[in-house]
Amino acid sequence: MKALIRSIGAYIPKNKMTNDAISKIVDTSDEWIVSHTGIKNRYFAADDQANSDLAIEAAKQAIERAKISPEDLELIIVATATGDYKGFPSVACILQEKLGALNAGAFDLAAACTGFVYALEVAKNFIESGHFQNILVVASEKMSSIMNWEDRNTCVLFGDGAAAAVVSRAQEADDDSAIIYSFLRSDGSGADALSIPAGGSRNPIDLERTKKEDLYVYMDGRRVYNFAVKAFTDIIKHICDKCGISLDEVDYIVPHQANIRIIEAAAKRLKQPMEKFYINIDEYANTSAATIPIALNEMQEKGMLKKGNLVLTAGFGGGLTYGGNLIRW
Numbered sequence: 068m069k070a071l072i073r074s075i076g077a078y079i080p081k082n083k084m085t086n087d088a089i090s091k092i093v094d095t096s097d098e099w100i101v102s103h104t105g106i107k108n109r110y111f112a113a114d115d116q117a118n119s120d121l122a123i124e125a126a127k128q129a130i131e132r133a134k135i136s137p138e139d140l141e142l143i144i145v146a147t148a149t150g151d152y153k154g155f156p157s158v159a160c161i162l163q164e165k166l167g168a169l170n171a172g173a174f175d176l177a178a179a180c181t182g183f184v185y186a187l188e189v190a191k192n193f194i195e196s197g198h199f200q201n202i203l204v205v206a207s208e209k210m211s212s213i214m215n216w217e218d219r220n221t222c223v224l225f226g227d228g229a230a231a232a233v234v235s236r237a238q239e240a241d242d243d244s245a246i247i248y249s250f251l252r253s254d255g256s257g258a259d260a261l262s263i264p265a266g267g268s269r270n271p272i273d274l275e276r277t278k279k280e281d282l283y284v285y286m287d288g289r290r291v292y293n294f295a296v297k298a299f300t301d302i303i304k305h306i307c308d309k310c311g312i313s314l315d316e317v318d319y320i321v322p323h324q325a326n327i328r329i330i331e332a333a334a335k336r337l338k339q340p341m342e343k344f345y346i347n348i349d350e351y352a353n354t355s356a357a358t359i360p361i362a363l364n365e366m367q368e369k370g371m372l373k374k375g376n377l378v379l380t381a382g383f384g385g386g387l388t389y390g391g392n393l394i395r396w
């Protein structure tokens with residue numbers, strides 16, 4: 068029994084913010100942001116739009132494209148680090164109600180920017196075990212809700228967005244299409260390199276003592292950069308070795324869109340042309356767990372993804388977590 072991505076959808080919120088607009092808020096410039104990250108724009112949710120409001124739009128599109136009804140879903144997994152609420156209720160449960168997915172279990176998955184890669188592997192296993200036939204995998208982030216607008220080191224990097232995939236049991240007519248293999252790893256020794264320092268059980272909010280900046284994303288950029296370049300190459304080499312394929316057989320590498328320089332460094336190490344890597348960080352910035360499925364959706368809509376194509380995803384992020392999926396489209 069095989070699992071495949073039956074359909075994909077995405078939602079990008081409306082408020083576009085250029086680097087020049089960010090330069091009016093913090094001491095930065097379009098030149099610095101483009102040259103250090105490759106980012107030109109990002110989109111932000113409206114104040115009254117929570118994570119699930121982005122997720123629902125992506126989910127509806129994926130469900131419609133899969134030609135199934137919400138009642139056909141048996142599980143909803145939402146990869147996110149920016150839920151509507153802290154801890155619970157999960158975005159997945161809010162989505163379950165909004166969709167009318169009356170037969171679905173629902174939970175959120177916390178693997179930061181690697182969330183979609185992890186969630187796809189979880190869904191794959193539930194399908195392959197024969198337990199479920201249709202699972203909705205969503206990656207949705209409202210990064211603007213955890214960004215410190217006084218910290219130029221981080222606030223220039225992120226955007227909001229959501230994407231969703233219906234993962235289903237493959238039928239005979241699907242030929243070789245499948246999620247073939249996933250590689251999942253973590254390195255908790257780097258937990259402090261990327262975190263929201265306060266507000267959890269380690270450091271609960273104390274209205275008198277908690278520092279405002281500790282409620283937002285903290286990142287040791289250099290440490291994360293070094294980790295990401297190594298993780299990226301490890302993922303790709305491991306998947307190729309394990310699956311007995313050469314990188315030349317892979318049609319597209321779809322990387323987490325954190326920084327164009329991370330992708331360029333990995334391409335150089337892997338001796339691969341940049342054309343093989345799908346890149347849209349210039350337009351959407353880093354939408355955390357959502358970058359990879361937003362890219363897949365865009366590739367699909369552009370007609371780039373043909374049946375039979377071999378696609379390799381590579382994600383890395385807070386935790387630290389990293390991993391990738393090999394997908395026969």
Ligand code: ACO
Pocket residue numbers: 094095096099100103104180219220221223224261286287288289291292293295324325326353355383384385
């Ligand atoms: N505008 C202008 N100057 C800035 C800005 C900014 N937005 N941000 C930092 N600087 C300054 C710094 O203050 C520093 O100045 P100084 O030398 O006077 O102290 C200078 O630029 C260089 O700072 P570095 O941190 O060395 O800059 P670097 O070239 O490493 O780029 C960056 C920083 C882009 C964050 C990089 O380290 C990086 O990409 N790290 C990877 C982490 C990442 O991509 N995270 C995304 C989220 S996590 C994830 O998705 C995995």
